[in-house]
Each structure stands twice: as C-alpha cells, then as structure tokens.
Amino acid sequence: MYRSSSVCNYPLNNLDFGWGKPSRVTIPVYGTANTCMFMDNLTGDGIEVIIVLPEKDATQFENSKDLIQFSSPIINLN
Numbered sequence: 001m002y003r004s005s006s007v008c009n010y011p012l013n014n015l016d017f018g019w020g021k022p023s024r025v026t027i028p029v030y031g032t033a034n035t036c037m038f039m040d041n042l043t044g045d046g047i048e049v050i051i052v053l054p055e056k057d058a059t060q061f062e063n064s065k066d067l068i069q070f071s072s073p074i075i076n077l078n
Contacts, residue, residue: 006038
C-alpha cells in the first residue's frame with residue numbers, strides 16, 4: 001500500500017513566527033515507508049516531493065532514467 005498527500009497551495013513557506021520566513025519547510029514523513037508528500041518549493045514556481053521507500057525500492061527508483069530527466073533529486077535530507 002502507498003500513501004500520498006499534498007500540502008501544495010498551503011502558505012507554509014510564508015509562515016513567520018517572529019524570526020523571519022523559513023529557509024526550508026518540510027513535513028515529517030520520514031520513516032513511514034511507501035509514502036510521498038507533495039509541497040510547493042520555496043520560490044513557488046515548482047513542487048518538491050518527499051518520497052519514503054524501502055531501500056530495495058529506493059535504489060530502483062533513484063536509477064530510473066525516466067524520473068531523473070524530469071527531476072532534481074536530493075537523495076538524503078538528513
């Protein structure tokens with residue numbers, strides 16, 4: 001089973017708790033296998049997707065030529 005969700009068009013990148021706008025916004029989906037979360041990028045002209053997969057699936061996903069031609073992967077956010 002795969003889970004997906006989106007927070008696109010939520011103004012997360014504009015939040016200011018008194019110390020300025022964030023330099024990066026993320027959603028805590030780490031460690032939840034078979035999950036993807038769509039969100040607006042910081043500049044608002046594209047989207048970022050956090051994808052959590054088991055290691056065997058992640059390796060195949062990372063090496064997909066079809067995926068790589070349409071993306072700018074950040075393999076590890078830790």
